[in-house]
Amino acid sequence: MPAPPPAPVAVVAEPAPIATERKSWFDKLKTGLRKTGTGIQAVFVNAQIDDALYEELESALLMADTGVKATEFLLDDLKGRVKRQMATDASQVKRLLADAVTDLLKPLEKPLVIGEYTPTVIMVAGVNGAGKTTSIGKLTKHLATEGASVLLAAADTFRAAAREQLLVWADRNTVEIVSNEGGDPSAVSFDAVNAGKARGKDVVLVDTAGRLPTQLHLMDELKKIKRVVTKADATAPHEVLLVIDGNTGQNALAQVRAFDETLGLTGLIVTKLDGTAKGGVLCAIARERPIPVYFIGVGEKLEDLETFNAREFAQALLG
Numbered sequence: 001m002p003a004p005p006p007a008p009v010a011v012v013a014e015p016a017p018i019a020t021e022r023k024s025w026f027d028k029l030k031t032g033l034r035k036t037g038t039g040i041q042a043v044f045v046n047a048q049i050d051d052a053l054y055e056e057l058e059s060a061l062l063m064a065d066t067g068v069k070a071t072e073f074l075l076d077d078l079k080g081r082v083k084r085q086m087a088t089d090a091s092q093v094k095r096l097l098a099d100a101v102t103d104l105l106k107p108l109e110k111p112l113v114i115g116e117y118t119p120t121v122i123m124v125a126g127v128n129g130a131g132k133t134t135s136i137g138k139l140t141k142h143l144a145t146e147g148a149s150v151l152l153a154a155a156d157t158f159r160a161a162a163r164e165q166l167l168v169w170a171d172r173n174t175v176e177i178v179s180n181e182g183g184d185p186s187a188v189s190f191d192a193v194n195a196g197k198a199r200g201k202d203v204v205l206v207d208t209a210g211r212l213p214t215q216l217h218l219m220d221e222l223k224k225i226k227r228v229v230t231k232a233d234a235t236a237p238h239e240v241l242l243v244i245d246g247n248t249g250q251n252a253l254a255q256v257r258a259f260d261e262t263l264g265l266t267g268l269i270v271t272k273l274d275g276t277a278k279g280g281v282l283c284a285i286a287r288e289r290p291i292p293v294y295f296i297g298v299g300e301k302l303e304d305l306e307t308f309n310a311r312e313f314a315q316a317l318l319g
């Protein structure tokens, strides 16, 4: 087993002042979302309010993976706003679009609540490489910063490396971990929830193996993990989160639908919004499966997890 890298203590112990943190996050998000297609903001440069503007806007929204339905909805909504406000120049239209996107995304804005149950059991699912394990590491840091004690369940027992990866995160965050190499993921989850109860932990985070919604036996396994968690604690799981890669585009919506049907999702974490993100997909989710976005991932480091804010996201999306 390779030795885990040294813990970056400073990162955990000395967070930057909130305002700076929030700004740097906003910049990262904006830079990421700017890479989106031709860029929505470009449509408004030296533009008149005419059919051509709306047509270009339609293409730009589709390029950003907003999807046909949400794009149609936004354009209709925008035209209404433009009429009511009697907007006369393109920059006003851009501001009104930001309002329309904000209003559409607002229902997704919801905080993750800890403390109603002890422990709060959070199950985390998603396809391979979506960023589950990384997000669990970041979330652990976020929770630890707020004073919550966290127990990690390494229920991704498929890949030996997955357990090691979580162990590194556990080490970094000085939290405890329940794992069983090559063991049954349901058994690990069951043990972890019991251990969480016995040790008085505030949160138990269950990391699961990546799977595609089309892999029915693996989706059944997720259901089994959920059932077994309920056996260990009748009120659990309290949260079932899906992690989606912000670059996945419209396929993310298909993932949200499929995992929601199998598990009954309570929240989303959208990762990699610092990359060549197709951020418009959140509009599609808001329109078609409005499941709260608890957090967004804007980088690979521990502190690169932020709560979702509809207004900020809309501003970043529009550049």
Ligand SMILES: Nc1nc2c(ncn2[C@@H]2O[C@H](COP(=O)(O)OP(=O)(O)O)[C@@H](O)[C@H]2O)c(=O)[nH]1
Binding pocket: 126, 127, 128, 129, 130, 131, 132, 133, 134, 135, 210, 243, 271, 272, 273, 274, 275, 296, 297, 298, 299, 300, 304
């Ligand atoms: N740029 C960036 N990379 C991320 C983010 N979240 C995860 N990753 C990277 O995505 C890859 C897969 O992450 P991992 O957590 O192992 O995915 P899992 O298979 O779902 O557990 C790793 O290289 C992570 O560093 C993010 O918000 N931004």
Ligand SMILES: [Mg+2]
Binding pocket: 132, 133, 134, 156, 162, 208, 210
């Ligand atoms: Mg993983």
